Amino acid sequence: KAGVTQTPRYLIKTRGQQVTLSCSPISGHRSVSWYQQTPGQGLQFLFEYFSETQRNKGNFPGRFSGRQFSNSRSEMNVSTLELGDSALYLCASSTLAAGGKVQYFGPGTRLTVT
Amino acid sequence: TQLLEQSPQFLSIQEGENLTVYCNSSSVFSSLQWYRQEPGEGPVLLVTVVTGGEVKKLKRLTFQFGDARKDSSLHITAAQPGDTGLYLCAGFGNQFYFGTGTSLTVIP
Numbered sequence: 042k043a044g045v046t047q048t049p050r051y052l053i054k055t056r057g058q059q060v061t062l063s064c065s066p067i068s069g070h071r072s073v074s075w076y077q078q079t080p081g082q083g084l085q086f087l088f089e090y091f092s093e094t095q096r097n098k099g100n101f102p103g104r105f106s107g108r109q110f111s112n113s114r115s116e117m118n119v120s121t122l123e124l125g126d127s128a129l130y131l132c133a134s135s136t137l138a139a140g141g142k143v144q145y146f147g148p149g150t151r152l153t154v155t
Numbered sequence: 156t157q158l159l160e161q162s163p164q165f166l167s168i169q170e171g172e173n174l175t176v177y178c179n180s181s182s183v184f185s186s187l188q189w190y191r192q193e194p195g196e197g198p199v200l201l202v203t204v205v206t207g208g209e210v211k212k213l214k215r216l217t218f219q220f221g222d223a224r225k226d227s228s229l230h231i232t233a234a235q236p237g238d239t240g241l242y243l244c245a246g247f248g249n250q251f252y253f254g255t256g257t258s259l260t261v262i263p
Binding site: 045074076083084085086089097099131133138141142143144145146147148149 | 186195196200245252256
């Protein structure tokens with residue numbers, strides 16, 4: 042099976058612009074979660090989608106939004122970019138196993154805001 | 156606010172040495188996972204522990220979940236350069252809460 046893919050891998054944007062990141066989960070996985078990783082804050086949960094519905098949301102401002110399509114692919118949008126939004130954005134698709142929820146991460150999108 | 160604190164934050168050891176990484180919280184989790192992340196890649200799941208007091212072994216790696224399901228440890232025996240990476244613990248409540256991370260460097 043192909044793993045989780047994220048596009049683009051690298052992105053440079055200017056303050057005030059908006060950006061859309063894409064994630065294709067592992068085939069058959071219906072749950073997709075998004076995380077922000079920074080050196081200072083570590084890995085922080087943004088939101089989770091399951092069957093096109095947002096199931097859970099982290100503590101991020103409304104500038105961060107997402108959606109999921111019927112084929113389980115997901116997009117994340119950040120509007121009015123700020124310097125502090127520079128981070129590695131990780132997508133994870135998940136499934137349930139005997140030991141609980143198992144997440145498989147993509148390689149991430151490195152976003153730099155200048 | 157970090158729910159899960161890991162220690163140490165950085166660790167640099169010689170090949171063949173043993174080490175332990177700790178993951179502590181004041182919150183109870185239904186399960187706890189350990190991941191390893193290498194530069195330019197996403198985290199890769201190593202293990203999931205579910206029961207308080209549970210111990211799991213993965214080759215030279217031993218994982219333990221605290222009796223109260225609030226903390227966990229990762230012990231590596233005879234570390235090798237291939238063990239180098241960022242180790243992350245993650246507790247599951249209604250979502251995954253990740254620890255602060257431990258950056259391990261194993262020097263040949």
